[in-house]
Amino acid sequence: MQLLHYISSRTQLPESSIKNTVQLLNDDCTVPFISRYRKELTGNLDEVQISDIVKFKDEFEALEKRKTTILKALEDQGVLTSELKQKVEASQDLITLEDLYLPFKKSRKTKAETARKNGLEPLAKIIMSQNANDVESLAFKYVKGDLSSVEEALEGARHIIAEWINERTDIRNNIRHQLERFAMISTNVVKAKESEENAQKFRDYFDWEESLNRIPSHRLLAILRAESEGFIKVKIEIDDEKALAKIEDRIIRSNNDCAEQIQIAIKDAYKRLLFPSLSNEALQNAKVKADEAAISVFAKNLKQLLLGSPLGEKRVLAIDPGFRTGCKIVCLDAQGSLLYNETIYPHPPKSDSIGAMKKISSLSEAYQIEAIAIGNGTASRETEALIRKIHFKNDVQVFVVSEAGASIYSASKIAREEFPNYDVTVRGSISIGRRLQDPLAELVKIDAKSIGVGQYQHDVDQNNLQKSLDAVVENCVNAVGVNINTASKSLLSYVSGIGPKLAENIFEYRNENGAFTSRNDIKKVPRLGNKAFEQGAAFLRIKDPKNPLDDSAVHPESYAIVEKMAKDLGKKVTDLIGNADLIKKIDLKKYCTNAIGLPTLQDIIKELEKPGLDIREQAKVFTFNQNIKTINDLKEGQLLPGIVNNITNFGCFVDIGIKESGLIHVSNLSDSFVSDVNAHVSLHQQIVVKVLEVDIPRKRIQLKLHK
Structure with missing residues (x-):
């Protein structure tokens, strides 16, 4: 399986765009640099699409690494056939791959392994052939050594059969399918902990049941947290009789003593091996999806927070x-x-x-x-x-x-x-x-998980969360640009191609040599080579420079083009800056080359019109209702000013000027169906809300968005 096909099948992006993007990534180019300055190569992919390519590239490489490990293990065991090798190499996901490897895994001592050591595998094969009628007489021949009865011999044979059933990919996939479609998740309170104060926040889940494939991410994460803290027990269920019947239909083809033994083995395989393993897998898959949803919300919130309105350079x-x-x-x-x-x-x-x-x-x-x-x-x-x-x-x-x-x-x-x-x-x-x-410049100094704009951040996969948040910070920093002469080491470290070590070198060079006067000066920083300069220079700004392009998002590699535009008009570059009438006279097609096309040239024109323009809105003064000081001052029906301070999949929380934030449930954001909370509100947005309900004992406030 090829990388390009793997990514293409999951993103539906053009293969040429994927190929060029992968090459750029392999050349250590960053997502912000690729999305902004290599549009011709990527086919104008945005940072989200490029991030998807990064994600699936990592997935593919992890899959290939696991294949290599498994193939080596199979070869070392002497069980690697050409057919098995072909199946392993053709696997397109980890579940299929692990199912293929399951029969050959070296694990702890199992009941089936004990039965094999007692010489019962031939008996198991006879039973599975379903041709024998007097199974007990056959089993009597195996009563020796550690086996003292016919029943012990039959039980051992059934353990081997149960393991064979557990290892069958078709059976495992059938149960997976049933779990995917019909699994229910239910909870029961742990009676001994029901009255504890910390348990009360999970009171809604003391007795709960819901379809596993429909449960919202926030609810699943809350339930799993309640279980981890010991307040509830969680159970996954499907129709066991239906599942057993489907397995029997695939295996039993006779009506004799063998069929009876196989039926017992099927029940054992299902109860002891298949269902515990696959129901746990189903729950983990649901958890992965819940994590992705929670991390996505966290990332959106963080982006809005980082790009919050700056006051600017004011005392x-x-x-x-x-x-x-x-x-x-x-x-x-x-x-x-x-x-x-x-x-x-x-x-x-x-x-x-x-x-x-x-x-x-x-x-x-x-x-x-x-x-x-x-x-x-x-x-x-x-x-x-x-x-x-x-x-x-x-x-x-x-x-x-x-x-x-x-x-x-x-x-x-x-x-x-x-x-x-x-x-x-x-x-x-x-x-x-x-x-x-400047919210962005200050907040980058703080671990994003500590800023408080997500939910269940301690319950999701921490590596995936960190990767996602780091990517958000990097994209925000580079979208805004950084003043190299005032930026902290923390802010500099997120600039494309820079990182913590070069950020420290820039900071020290600046302290020793004074302010940078041009982008070319950046090359004098120790260990900052051509690659780092290529990746980061356009995101680093010089205020009041000799060359006005040094305070813009125009990449130094394109300076010559801008200079040619100015020369062709009989002007200087400084004459172009902010001069819309003059800029309109530029025929962009005249400057297209094999390396630079219209997308890049159009970006250059935007920068010439408004160089160094901050994409963020200016900070605005906001005043809460001065008569509302505590939750006790709230009354149903009141209209209050508020600021959105957190967004989740089930609604948003609003600061109305008291200790407790109120919740606008997703159903109270609009009179019509709401599929995306972010389509109706944004973080730190100033809004007016209506008080619907005040629960003082539980300190909960229900609000409605007033329009």
Whole structure:
């Protein structure tokens, strides 16, 4: 089986596009680079399609590796026939491959193996031939050694037959088919743990039954978590009688003593070997699908969060609010550097609100503050109310910023390196202010799983989750572009072709030699070779450069084309930048070559029109309903402003300015059927919701999207 055919059968993409993309991947090109700068080779595939090629390429290589291992094992055992080898090599998935290998697996001591050592395989073969009538007389001949009775001999023969049945691919696939179509998953509470406080969040699943192939991903993951924590027991069931009858139809063709023994062996094979193994496989397959769905939601949420609206290069006063320990204040310059820090105590027990207001007012004036960022944790609402009472001399915007992950950052190695002389509370405040200035640049410093925009992230396959989230971060960073002269090592490490080591080299080179003045300067960084420059240069931006293209997404390999366009118009490159009327005069077909076609040229024109344009929207001020401070203030029918702070497959959670987030169930997002929550709301979107139900004991709030 060929790689191209394997990928093509699963993606339906043109084989030429797959072939060229695979070659680029083999040449260590990254997904962002391929999707942006090799459109002619890929047939204009986007990053999602290229990521699919990466996924199936990895799958194929894992399959081929497993085939090699199995073929070697079979050869070492001396059982590899040309027919078996052909079947192994033709396998297109791991399940088929493992079924072929099953009869030859060296496993722990089995009942069938014991029976073989007792010399019972000939008896099993006679019974399977179904030609003998007096099976007991035949079995008597094998009563010797460790066998003391006819029944022991027959039982041993049945164990061998049961193993043969278990190893039959057609039978295994038939049961798989039944599990796939008809399996039910059911749960029962563990009585001894039913009343425990931690068990109550799983109360809905104390007695549950549902079709396995229809259960939503979030529900399956919740059920499996409840089982792993010991609160419930999970069972997979199908119609056993129907399954047994189908096996009998495939094997039994007589009506004698042999048939009776085979029937017993079939029941044993089904109960002891087939069903436990295949039902577990079915549950694992469902878990894989649930993982994929959960990871997909997490990835979509993370992308929206990372591409959240930046305030930009503005001077910010950031506050990490608190009661007893006070509010930690930092003042940051437009580039996010720390200028000042202090702690104020406006709330109980000290309640120095007047002193706090004076301090914030004087700091805002002294450091020419343009915006205030307030963390959305404890005392956030009280702090926001205090800030809004202050009459600032300048126009100061007030924002409430998510604190999710700020504590993780503040205690991290990255934070200690950035601010070695400050404690975690100051670092946390700095992070809050910086994520208002540029969410992407700050959030890349935090493990994505700690940001809190997914569900059941600890229950899904961690390797797959990490791969997916890393890909999202990489794509977001490269979609926005990075200012090489201000970027942190964390941000630089996600630039196409750079990675952590080169990011550190860039950072150190910058500290020792000052700011980069052109993209060509990047080549002076130690160990940054031609390949890394090719992959990353166009995503690294130089602000206020001599060559304006250095602050654009135009790749250095295309500079000559832009220069030729300008020369043909009798102009300089600088004359083209932002000049729509002049750009319209360019005949793109004139500049097409074998290497560069219209897709790339069209991208170049877009960049010339608006070079370095940030794809993100500008941050907007938002205000919660000031009369709603706790869940007790909520009433059914209220209309409230809110911000979407998490999206799942079953709906979205909304911050309405209190400790508890409310849920808009998927059925309350629209009056018509909703197939994709993301089609109706996006992360951090400002919306209006209607309160449908308030469950104070369980701290649950049901909302409806108001349009």
